[in-house]
Amino acid sequence: EQLADHFGFEFCTVMGSFLTHVFHYIHLLPIFLVSFLGSIILFPIPSSPDGFKRLFVSAGHMQMMTDVILPLGMSFMHKVSLFRMVECGGRLFIDITHDMKTVYGKKMIHQKMAAMDPLIHRAIEQVMADKEYLASIPKGAGSFSSFGLSHWIPMLRQGIRLYRRNNPEDIDQYVERMEASVRELRQTLERLSGSEVLDAIEQDQSRLMDVIYDSTGFGAVLATQYAIGQIDRLGKQLTGESNLSNRLSKSVEHNVSSEMGLALSEVSDLIRDYPEVQSYLEESGAEFTFFGLKGVPGGEVVAQALEDFLQRYGMRATGEIDITKTRFRENPAELIPTILSNIRSLPVGHAQATFQQGVSETQKIIEDILYQAKQKLGRKKAKKLEKNITFFRHYLGTREYPKYFWICRYDVYKQALMREAKELVKQGVLDQAEDIYYLTFEELRHMMATQQRNQSLIEERKAAYSGYAHLTPPRVIFSDGEVPEIDYARQIPTGALAGLGVSSGMVEGRARVIKSIEDAVIAPGDILVTSFTDPSWTPVFVSLAGLVTEIGGMMTHGAVITREYGLPAVVGVVGATQRIKDGDLIRINGDEGYVEIL
Template structure:
């Protein structure tokens, strides 16, 4: 009989390659046993036994067919089908040949012992999955009959409601997830617990965390007891922290089988469970297990008669990966999430990750520092800002800039900066050429702020940008298809950032003017009036885009047939548009629609990710917004813009009138008139650089799509969309490389992207994995309220709508938008929003600026908002204090 035919494998015979037979838990126990760790003896019933059991069930095919009909949003169906499946399996007899094999293995380990019987799914305890706890565990099992019953119950537990739901949500086919059962001699533990070889709360890879309680570990795992907690520095073995809990109960084994709860004697409740010797012995054990797997581990342990036993180990799946964030010089390095700065925290495929940096002029800084500034980890980009934070002057600049993206960024960074390992030279030496360039830029800013006539500057800039994109499109088109055209892209993209200098001085001057007006105008204007000075500015590309969408709705209203057709908007926007062209009176709308896509079609959700669909590729989100506009009054967007302009002009008049009084009134009026001119003429430049970058990325995307078609036709790739999972360097190399199996690279990278997409990226992370977190605090906040950074004033009560994908979701009028982030591709959703709640962001993030433009309350930086809030809940959103109070459930 081969191994794959075996029903039973003892721990001593199991290796990692046996994972398909014994699942993640079983494979780990085999590896640990083989490596000499103190693992209690036992054996596994293989997946072959499970398949044989399922084959013996006459209703097996009906079971799988019913499971295939279940969807994660139909909980009633999950419960009904799950109960039917479990009842069927529990009534199915275990085949005799399996029962014989179990009896023999049980006798070899020892019939006198009690056993723990646990399931071990083939998708459990793996680096990319977190199935732990989805199936059942049975403790203190004694006797053959109870052992076989526990095995059958483990098999049935593959179909608990939560296990079915988890597989549905994570796209694990029910037929492919097989089950092994672990039968392990149970340790009658005096003490037990969980050990994390990296701090699960902070992510710190050098800090080990131990939770400990009395009795069996089930009390701790099931949350029945608050354990003692210990933290240890793995490098020095120094015990950093002891937190002693009030441990009222323990779970202990019954003599005849099963377990019971017992009350802990008063004198033991607040005594430490572990002494220092045991803490350090567990630390050493954890470090050895981590070294075996070369990855942080979640370890269950028990102590009996003074001896430590290792019950199981699995990877910690909740930690954010740091594979690409190692320190280049042995000191602690600090990284800031590019996604947080760009309002886009989705994971990106390898080509997107390696294409975006081509837009940024970081190569000279890389060469100057001797290490790359931009790093990828967890399929997201991070910037190494260590050198800037170590520099006494640039540190203040960085704090100021990043606080605009998240008010807590400076405080979060300072947590990591206080660590001794962070100390080191900054390594920045400003050359004369660099000093000269900066000085020249500052002169241009000063000229724009105080002397330049900026009338008509934004239209001039728009024309300049149009010429740039036309020239780049021609340049890319003239290059021969294939590698030469890709090389043309690589040569062309670095010209983008220098081109921004055509308006960066004026943009900076506009920002300075805004700050000066806000600071100096406090004497004559209220906070609302000061805010009004910054709203309704002409030339902002995002504002103009939103106005254009409203204009499209007004054009659609001219055709009753088209208005009716919008009520039949399905999921195929291209077919819908083709049929719309046949409707009477639709031509003016469709002509304007073409013009809209020509100017704004390169936009879309998460638009810095070149792989994400653009509106010219999938216009459905814009059509949905137009349909929503049709439910409102005509011309509403233009009326709102006029109100903003009127409020801005009224505030400006009041400022000049008030400032003009007194001896120095004339000088103040001249100063404020100049600042108002600069703000009005240049304040709308805020989004221009990103708008141009997105249009350039759209040109590049077309080149990449053509390239993918070529590579597929040549047989170098199996599918056109596989090219997203190659890096830029690989895409250049693939043309001449005849030896690499490119297809083999794709599946694991696709799996990585799916896995990383589920992780929440930290705003700040260190080279040893620490993710410092700072919480907002508001005095007198209601219990249970969510707190964040108030960025747009006002108070509103309403129903929240959690939106993850603006491509598929719309907002009803009056709903409060809840999102992880927003970028210009999300802006149309603001039309109906009564308020905004975001997980990331600061006062100058896209969503915050748009919320102020629309005059809706907004609170950003609300940690976990999209998971703690549910669509349909009613909340009170206080944009003055940064408080979200939940009033009623969904």
């Protein structure tokens, strides 16, 4: 209480025995919590609007991005979210208090949370077991209720249509329609300036929601989930195998993230023919420029190939759901470590050969399964299984498209915003263009209208977010600061680190603990250990032997891509990047879901 009074904190709980360990963080936060539940948790407390003890879930864990989101990024995230979210510690949290009492809310918790992050699901289950707390929750609309039947029905209708047709041309038409929409947006914003740009972006936000939740894009995802259920059900009858669909996930069509990995491998293979280009990339590092590249023999050819790659994938970024994150287009140097690793470690054509090998191996598995199905289940069920497998192989990769086109639109927004920000720098309104990241969208609009900035606010937020960046957000937290204690509650070898096995197999290798893709120097046989992966990490998977992440679930990015590449993977390993040291020899068990440090 004395600390709270002295520093002006709204709430401050310090356990005396840990004071010396946390005191140096005090200047970072206006509100902070230290809780002991097997570990120290230092994080601001989400506020309750009515004083009731509310339960919040980390939106970052659900989106595979637990880094801070800057204020401008927060503004855009609020626009695309279907849920009520609060800002806390530079992160977003979803209030699911009322969802725990509604039939629809509980269904969404059981179905969606378990697939996204099993530890979040277990924590909510633990809270829901407290009948006294549940009974005390006042009446109110849940966060999930905003995504009701009016949203689901068009998706389900289109999903049924896609499933019946089972025609890959439907995907091509969807992609062409989305790409045309992005081109139209770019052309519109290029014609505008000043406040008109912000008006157009705000107007397009409603269209962005239609892009993300497009009935064809999401209908394909729903239909694929149905096909997975049918494959796994019939596979269980046939072989006793619980998740047959996982074995059929290698080298699927229409996966824009995997295609990015293949495309960057082709750039890497091209560079092999130009040793001067390779030398330039090794020496330039973070100082890479296209001007410098074009100045060496072969540089013009490689520059064209790299520019073509960035034309299609340059909008990608680590933590890309935050519009303020640096895109590949803005800093191509982030790709250089992956390119050089491919050249040094992999033979020419390795990625393409591996992809084709995956196609061949999966086709053989399918032929064997269908033969068994005809013998054991009869021709009718075998035909049904074949239809579901064919649809699954055609459409599994389409789950990457909704986010891809979301990020495409974000990139167009950002290019327009940065053009205006640079103009404000020329006019002396801003010190640097990136200062707009520390303003909300409405604050940016006000600054452009008045031509006056609040520099003290910008500096204050820079200091605050610098502090937030050092904090680890909890998966689940109450508004009074309580953090439910959660674990996997199962037996694993002594000393092993528990997680969720999402891609089968066992492998031993050197741990490469990497926080950012620009540090991703990978050799064959290495196991990537990181906080999370998103589509921007996909080019790295070409060289990996396995994957360990701190967050994730069965249907998150790392899980899906490792199954497609046939790599063992364990996700949701709490504290993996601290407990595993770079260079450690580790063994991961993707079947049982644990990691051993050898």
